[in-house]
């Protein structure tokens with residue numbers, strides 16, 4: 001039986017919470033996870049309609065390549081999930097109706113770009129990015145000591161292995177746009193292509209994102225996978241692992257209050273049938289956003305958690321429908337550029353279930369999840385002014401029209417109803433403040449020195465997830481789980 005100091009309560013079962021829980025369970029911690037929703041996975045969860053299973057938010061997995069965080073996690077825990085590495089991860093439909101095939105083989109991709117943009121030295125540009133990206137992954141372990149909080153961290157950061165990569169730090173504070181050759185900067189189509197890739201991976205455009213993060217954000221399609229059974233497959237496996245190691249994962253358990261008496265926390269909440277629950281532990285980790293964590297405290301501890309600013313965080317619009325066709329749509333991921341009155345200049349990201357994925361859809365059918373960025377305020381004010389339903393209808397029409405225009409000749413026999421998710425929907429299902437998702441945008445303001453830390457002002461209480469260091473996406477929060485587990489266990493998983 002574990003001692004009191006080895007008990008940990010994690011509030012929320014997003015990928016950050018689950019990955020951390022599994023890592024700690026692997027090291028014999030007694031892990032309890034409370035999840036408010038019926039399903040696990042938070043922003044990377046799912047819902048069902050009849051015979052169909054839809055990814056609710058996130059749809060793509062990356063970071064499963066050798067040596068990358070999800071690969072390291074699965075190897076360590078001996079977890080296997082059925083995935084398909086995507087040789088052709090994405091088709092990009094530019095606004096002039098032309099298409100760029102984003103293939104994972106860099107040579108092949110450069111050949112495509114050379115035809116589209118012969119005036120640009122694509123080889124040099126993309127190999128430089130690749131080099132920067134690989135160097136960054138290789139020093140990820142240094143993130144555990146960053147930003148340095150004392151002499152011990154400084155010593156770790158001043159080791160030759162880390163110092164050799166010190167020039168990378170410069171790229172962390174240089175806007176990507178400044179590093180772009182003028183042939184790219186002056187080419188609207190190239191810039192649109194880059195900007196729309198960056199907004200889905202870093203939540204920022206080229207003029208805001210640091211050059212270092214831009215490299216990761218543009219190279220990630222090389223390491224993209226389709227998860228059979230949907231994006232939550234790995235979440236379920238992590239929960240299974242935690243329970244196998246003696247831990248507990250409670251769905252439909254909403255935590256309402258955290259208090260502390262001497263060195264012991266008491267976590268209380270409401271379970272199914274409004275049944276109250278409570279549990280004690282010396283260690284508590286919140287997988288909520290930095291804006292929601294303060295609401296867990298009702299007493300004097302609240303003053304330790306001033307509610308932070310939103311720092312440019314985005315929300316999302318999502319849409320879901322099914323299609324029946326004798327000719328399935330591939331590749332499975334499409335980014336379609338749009339310039340729309342309601343949503344502005346941006347893109348719609350269409351994700352199709354694999355035609356052989358029988359967990360997601362019956363034969364000949366595919367489920368489709370569409371997502372795009374939006375500002376939460378636009379939907380709050382629509383709600384207040386009574387325009388909400390009309391805006392939802394406008395989005396529905398846009399999705400239908402875009403789909404019909406950009407995916408012609410596919411012998412679509414049937415197209416199911418389109419359901420729309422707005423920031424309100426996201427807030428309802430994930431409890432995230434104003435439905436803000438995707439974490440904090442990586443930009444020059446939210447940089448490696450100013451990103452919210454996992455440590456808090458309250459000893460024994462930590463935060464994990466996409467609004468804390470190192471940030472967003474399943475791969476980002478999993479990296480965060482390695483960093484926090486490393487700090488708690490006094491070891492470095494990523495070196």
Ligand SMILES: Cc1cc2nc3c(=O)[nH]c(=O)nc-3n(C[C@H](O)[C@H](O)[C@H](O)COP(=O)(O)OP(=O)(O)OC[C@H]3O[C@@H](n4cnc5c(N)ncnc54)[C@H](O)[C@@H]3O)c2cc1C
Pocket residue numbers: 011012013014015016017034035036037040041042043044056057058059060061062253254255256287288289316317318371372429430431432437438439464465466467472473474475477
């Ligand atoms: C539309 C969309 C598309 C995306 N696409 C991708 C993609 O393709 N690939 C990718 O890698 N990332 C993608 N992302 C981002 C990615 O999904 C998130 O960054 C990541 O999943 C966030 O994980 P997290 O650990 O921060 O927790 P979250 O996902 O925020 O989960 C937190 C959990 O805490 C629970 N919770 C909240 N309050 C309480 C409470 N009081 N008590 C108990 N439980 C509580 C919530 O119900 C939730 O399950 C996308 C996000 C969105 C919204």
